[in-house]
Amino acid sequence: MAKSIQMDELKMGVCYYPEHWSEALWEDDFRRMREMNITVIRMAEFAWSIFEPEEDQFDFSFFQKALDLAHQYGLSVILGTPTATPPAWLTSKYPEVLNANKDGVLYQHGMRRHTNYSSPIFRQQCEKIVRNMVIAYKDHPALIGWQIDNEFNCHMDVFYAVADHVAFREWLKDRYESLENLNQAWGTVFWSQTYTDWAQVHLTRNMVSQSPNPHLALDEKRFISANTISFAKLQVDIIRELDPEHWITTNGTFGHLDNHEMTEELLDFFSYDSYPQFATIFPGTDDNSLQDRAWSMKLSNVRNMSPNFCVMEQQSGPGGWVDSIGMGTPRPGQIRLWSYQSVLHGTDLLVYFRWRTATFGTEMYWHGINDYHNQPNRRVREVAQVGKEFAKIGRVIAGTTYQADVAILQDYDNIWDGELDEWHGPLQQQSVRSWYKQLQYRHIPTDMVTLQPTTTLDALSDYKVIIYAHPAIMTDETAELLQAYVSQGGTLFFGARTGYKDLRGHCYMRPFPGAVAELCGVTVEDFTLIKGTIPAAELQWNGASERLQEGTSTAGFNEVLHVEHADVQVVAEYTSEYYAGSPALTKRTVGQGQVWYYGAAYNEPVVDALLDEIELSSPVGDLVEVSSEVELGIRSGKDKAYVFLLNYSDQQVPIKLKKQAKELLSGTTLQNEINMPAYGVFIFEIDLPH
Incomplete structure (x- = not known):
């Protein structure tokens, strides 16, 4: 059962760093927040040196004053444990807590996320600061919840300190029990890599070739995830013991971490940091790129962990660090648009980053709602508008959930294995992008679903169509689950390189797929x-669709298919290369459903033709016609559904309402031709059939 945040209304918050500002500013800041309908603040996730300026010398008075004043102004507070940024005294006294590169050279103090999760000393120090912090603040009336750490594995998602090699060996001993089993799993007989002592086993190190043992590399990522979850559990256990009344979450989706497992085992719900402009600063050459609209795919991934969740950091201005990232200023309306992008996809608590732009430090170009001068600006006015709208519609929308009949399936093993294996990793990126893009342009809401060991047929049966494009690693158990899905009426799409590896990453000695x-x-x-x-x-397309034009090319990979059963229909054939005339795309009816197999990576023309073939269309096509620039999504409750229209274009676009519908933000009833303003947002209320 997915875990959701429990909110009775949409709430708006902001990240606030009292340690960055004169105390004389706090009261005016809190007063203005309330005027904008901001009711939640997040703080303290980077404040370890304030809480513990010297080892075992704790002082919680500074943030006590901030919490007291916040409470006076009716602001609720999320406190972050400060373990992402240990103080200089700690890393100086205990350099073994630092992370290292593949050569074992330590990363030095001065940024964040420069430690390793394996160091016993670091874990002890983290336990101590978390325990003392929870004791200090657990009974404060402003506190509503805890965020553990900040953005696990951000900046760095590989770990090569001495303690990590030791921890890796212990993890492997638990997983494989013997060196004989390890050698078999890793195929170490190849190139005489056989291990005869556990001390010989290491995480990836620099070698003559930069292509490591692929089975070691896959297990390395599994270990990093397990180790990160273990570090998170250390903090969660302390909070659960001392403060069982408040919820626990963490934020961000970064590499080599099974966030689904972490959420299920440890958290009350997952939180995300939403910066859609990241998708626009490298637009590429594709004229039809989704750009900031592509961020909806990331939000869909979060929604698979928590159908209703918190955005702990929502972009509220241009982003940039002093040495790397730089983004232009969001145009008028885009901050509001991105806010509703998050809300559409399941956000019930939206926390902007940040209240005021820092005047110093690495993130002094990562702009917040307020500028350095602290005077009114258009970003303040835009966020205030969202605050008024949340007050108007918040009780109606909160608790409703995103509705989709289509799912793009993925899993961590294939994602991690595909980082090294160019024989399937790049295909996955190509296919997922093509499917999600064309489904978006056709206004067909889509979920991103991560297949877990606990995934049931009931969970998959919610979807009419599932795309599982390139699951190179495929077990017999997963195959049985997917066959059951198809047999009971589902439509399933596979692509090239499906099913040729086992869980160890070994290639099967059986015919593909x-x-x-x-x-x-x-x-x-x-x-x-x-x-x-x-x-x-x-x-050459043999199907009913006329969309696929002559000359359409495949992408990424070509498999020549051989039909094994008479009931298999060849829908497309290759017309060039030595395999011209051979099957490229097939369809088979199994039970009440269909399974499709395509011997390539999916591109946009092929996806469009397939959508025509299966006659998949927008679920609210009888209500509204929308231009392709607009994202359409639906949040549904018990009796009502809410159709969100988000215009990502810098131009007004026409829509056509075929029936009367109430628009929630304006409170007006609309019908017929309507123009959506640039970066505009509409939310239409419709009755659900009983």
Whole structure:
């Protein structure tokens, strides 16, 4: 059961750092927050040196004053444990807490996330600061919850300190029990890598070739995730023991961490940091790029952990560090647009980063709502508008959940294995982008679903269509689950390189696509990576759709399929290369459903043709016609559904309402042709059938 934040209304908050400002500013800041309908502040996640300026010398009075004043102004407070930024005295006295590169050279103090989770001393110090902090603040009336740490694995998601190698060995001993089992799992007979003593086993190190043992590399990522979760558990256990009354969350989705497992095992709900402008600063050459709209895919991933969640940091201005990232200023309306992008996808508590732009430090160009001068600006006015709207619609929207009939399936093992394996990793990125983009442009709401060991048929049965594009690692158990999904009426899409590896990352000695070959009714008789002098093949479409034009090319990989069952329909064939005339795309009816197999990575023309073939369309097509610049999504409750329209264009765009509908933000009833303003937001209320 996914874990959600429990809110009876949409709430708006802001990140606030009292340690950055004169105490003389606090009261005016809190007063102005309340005027903007900001009711929650997050603080303290980087304040370890204030709480513990010297080892074992604790002082919680500074933030006690900040919490007291916040409470006077009716502000609720989320406190962050400060373990992402240990103080200089700690790293100086105990350098073994620092992380290291592959050569074992330590990263030095001065930024954040420069420690390792494995160091016993670091864990002891973290236990101590968390325990004392919770004791100090657990009974404060302003406190509503805890954020543990900040953005696990941000900046650095690999760890090579001495303590990490030791911890890796212990994790492997627990996983494999013997060196014999480890050697078999890692295929160490290859190139005489066989281990005869546990002391010989290390995390990835620099070698003559930068291509490590692929099975070690996969286990390394699994270990990093498990170790990070173990570090998080250390903090959660303390808070649960001392303060069982308040909720616990953490924020951010970064590399080599199974956030789904962490949420399920430790948290009350997951939180996210939403910065859509990251998707716009490298737009690429694609004229139809989703750009900031693409951030909805990331929010969809979070929604799979917590259907209703907190955005702990929502972009409220241009972003930038002194030495790297730089972003232009959001145009008028974009901050509000991005705020509702988060709300559409499940956010019930929206916390902006940050109240006022820092005047010093690495993030002094990471702008907040207020500028350095602290005078009114258009960002303040825009956030205040959102605050008024939340007050108006918040009780109606909170607790409703995003509705989708389509899911893009993924899993951590394949994501992590694909980082090294270019024979399937890049294909996944290509296919997911193409599917999500075309579903967006056709206004078909889509979920991102991460397959877990606990995933049930009931969970998958919520979806009419599932795209599981390139699951190279495929077990027989997963294949049985997917066959059951198809048999009871689902439509399932696979792509090239499906099912050729086991959980160890070994290639099966069985015909591709391995465990799902029988389900698909095909095998792969030949294949090639499309690279260098090997060109993409062209396709001839045999389906009913007329969308796929002659000359459409494949992407990434070409598999030559062999039909194994008479009930398999060849929907497309290759028309070029030595395998011209061979099947490229097949369809098979299994039970009440269909399974499709495509011997390539999906691109936009192929996805469009497939959507025509299965006749998949917008679920509210009878209500509204919307131009492609607009994202359409639905949040539903018991009796009502709320159709969100978000215009990502800098131009007004037309929409057509085929029926009368109440627009919540304006409170007006609309019908027929309407123009949406640039970066505009509409939320229409519709009745659900009983």
